[in-house]
Amino acid sequence: MKLEGKAAIVGYHEYPHIRKFTGKRKFTLGQWADLTRFSLDDAGLEASDINGLVCTEIRETVSFTPATIVEYLGQPVNFAERVDLGGASPVGMVWRAAAAIELGLADVVVCALPGQPIPSNPNPGPIDPRRYFQSSSVNWGSPQAEFEIPYGNLAQNCGYAMIAQRYAAEFDYDPTAMAKLVVDQRRSGAANPNAVFYEKPVTIDDVLASKLVADPLRMLEIVMPVAGGAAVIVASEDVAKRCKHRPVWIKGFGEHLTMKTPTFAEDLCRSPVGPASAKAFEMAGVTRGDIDACEIYDCYTITVLLTLEDAGFCEKGEGMEFIRSHDLSCFGDFPVNSHGGQLGMGQGGGAGGMTQVIEGARQIMGRADQRQLPRCDHVYVSGTGGIMSEQAALILKGD
Amino acid sequence: MDLTKPFPTPTQETEPFWEGLRSEQVLLQRCNDCGKWIFYPRSNCPSCLSTNLRWQQVSGEGTLYTFTVARQATAPHFMDEVPQLIAMIDLNEGVRLTSTLVSDKADDLKIGAKVIPVFDHVNDDVTLLRYRLA
Numbered sequence: 040m041k042l043e044g045k046a047a048i049v050g051y052h053e054y055p056h057i058r059k060f061t062g063k064r065k066f067t068l069g070q071w072a073d074l075t076r077f078s079l080d081d082a083g084l085e086a087s088d089i090n091g092l093v094c095t096e097i098r099e100t101v102s103f104t105p106a107t108i109v110e111y112l113g114q115p116v117n118f119a120e121r122v123d124l125g126g127a128s129p130v131g132m133v134w135r136a137a138a139a140i141e142l143g144l145a146d147v148v149v150c151a152l153p154g155q156p157i158p159s160n161p162n163p164g165p166i167d168p169r170r171y172f173q174s175s176s177v178n179w180g181s182p183q184a185e186f187e188i189p190y191g192n193l194a195q196n197c198g199y200a201m202i203a204q205r206y207a208a209e210f211d212y213d214p215t216a217m218a219k220l221v222v223d224q225r226r227s228g229a230a231n232p233n234a235v236f237y238e239k240p241v242t243i244d245d246v247l248a249s250k251l252v253a254d255p256l257r258m259l260e261i262v263m264p265v266a267g268g269a270a271v272i273v274a275s276e277d278v279a280k281r282c283k284h285r286p287v288w289i290k291g292f293g294e295h296l297t298m299k300t301p302t303f304a305e306d307l308c309r310s311p312v313g314p315a316s317a318k319a320f321e322m323a324g325v326t327r328g329d330i331d332a333c334e335i336y337d338c339y340t341i342t343v344l345l346t347l348e349d350a351g352f353c354e355k356g357e358g359m360e361f362i363r364s365h366d367l368s369c370f371g372d373f374p375v376n377s378h379g380g381q382l383g384m385g386q387g388g389g390a391g392g393m394t395q396v397i398e399g400a401r402q403i404m405g406r407a408d409q410r411q412l413p414r415c416d417h418v419y420v421s422g423t424g425g426i427m428s429e430q431a432a433l434i435l436k437g438d
Numbered sequence: 439m440d441l442t443k444p445f446p447t448p449t450q451e452t453e454p455f456w457e458g459l460r461s462e463q464v465l466l467q468r469c470n471d472c473g474k475w476i477f478y479p480r481s482n483c484p485s486c487l488s489t490n491l492r493w494q495q496v497s498g499e500g501t502l503y504t505f506t507v508a509r510q511a512t513a514p515h516f517m518d519e520v521p522q523l524i525a526m527i528d529l530n531e532g533v534r535l536t537s538t539l540v541s542d543k544a545d546d547l548k549i550g551a552k553v554i555p556v557f558d559h560v561n562d563d564v565t566l567l568r569y570r571l572a
Contacts, residue, residue, distance in 0.1 A: 179447055182478050202504070303534065
């Protein structure tokens with residue numbers, strides 16, 4: 040069972056990434072509608088063309104999310120799904136849309152992730168202290184509530200830090216190489232007008248001098264939360280042929296989940312993106328050598344390092360040397376996160392990973408302006424949720 | 439704002455583990471069908487899904503699989519513990535758990551080091567399983 044590769048990304052929209060949002064606030068539902076409208080415009084389609092949607096959580100309801108969005112948009116659909124894969128959701132949304140299209144359930148599917156603040160509630164109620172536990176569940180009966188949170192092992196920083204420390208104990212760990220990764224990505228981000236760090240490159244010394252947050256991770260190796268949001272339109276071959284841009288065919292995908300808390304990973308240095316990527320490459324029938332750009336989920340530097348290795352762009356344990364020996368910027372010989380990644384753009388909440396999908400599409404469509412790669416026909420995209428708990432990969436292709 | 443430490447609330451599956459810690463014993467589940475050790479405690483074996491499980495006392499000793507020094511509190515509830523020495527411990531039985539290291543010197547901590555339990559009776563009801571270098 041595999042994709043035929045006959046569904047394509049035909050349009051997208053990305054809100055500019057802003058540290059302090061001062062514009063008019065809209066509810067998540069309103070942002071959904073705006074993102075849908077702008078990405079349909081981008082493709083050359085109309086609201087009534089939509090017959091499928093894929094969403095994640097929204098702020099206005101805890102359940103019945105797709106139906107709530109369908110009603111708000113006023114567009115009935117034949118296919119609706121809510122994806123719950125954390126940072127891997129955008130990649131997971133896009134392949135689900137492609138699969139639904141190839142099965143004939145729909146021919147225009149919108150995948151949107153709002154990421155701007157919503158209006159202040161006049162009746163906010165008390166602050167729930169559980170909000171501080173972030174993605175770790177404190178519900179009674181939750182394994183994390185009982186065996187992780189009481190020890191302070193919660194949220195993201197310390198989990199990724201422990202992965203990096205384990206990697207350092209087993210392989211070559213070079214803080215200067217990790218800093219170079221940030222420098223290369225920030226160089227691309229400095230050329231991206233949608234990035235929070237537009238025109239703000241950094242040096243290796245800047246990264247190494249930034250505050251140590253959880254050993255060995257420093258502040259500039261960690262994404263900055265920003266206001267963002269993004270959407271893509273996935274369409275059938277027939278629809279793609281009448282859209283405005285070069286179709287970005289979804290040729291292969293893979294997904295792999297192993298755990299919620301990294302304590303229960305069999306091997307912290309070998310991440311689920313390995314099997315996910317192997318499946319994606321096999322399905323697409325392309326090799327690592329065919330890839331013109333890698334858009335790799337980059338919540339932290341260590342995530343990119345492990346993905347380069349586990350997806351097969353270099354051998355296990357050779358990631359640091361790979362980073363040292365290539366220029367990973369959009370101007371370099373091996374572009375990784377040619378938009379700056381989330382380290383360069385900022386992380387617009389759950390929408391962060393969609394920047395990777397959109398940059399892949401943008402490069403294949405030939406719309407990346409000063410960041411445009413000379414040739415871009417094949418792009419590898421990864422998504423990472425939790426603490427390398429759930430990962431997904433896509434292979435995108437232009438004809 | 440209530441920033442009381444988030445202590446565990448045992449369940450029917452986990453109560454023997456916490457009861458063991460209160461009396462300074464480490465109890466693990468083991469599957470009677472496939473023989474695998476299990477952590478965290480649960481109703482079904484994560485290797486074969488059997489419900490035929492038993493409790494067995496172990497030494498609680500193990501090795502340091504990885505750790506970090508969290509220099510910013512992972513939540514406001516842990517401000518008083520900064521820098522937090524958060525760790526994953528491989529027990530000799532082959533299961534892994536989360537803990538914190540009781541140590542004044544992070545520099546002395548090396549991944550792969552032998553570690554032993556420290557029973558931290560945080561209140562009358564709860565004992566947490568912390569670790570120190572052997």
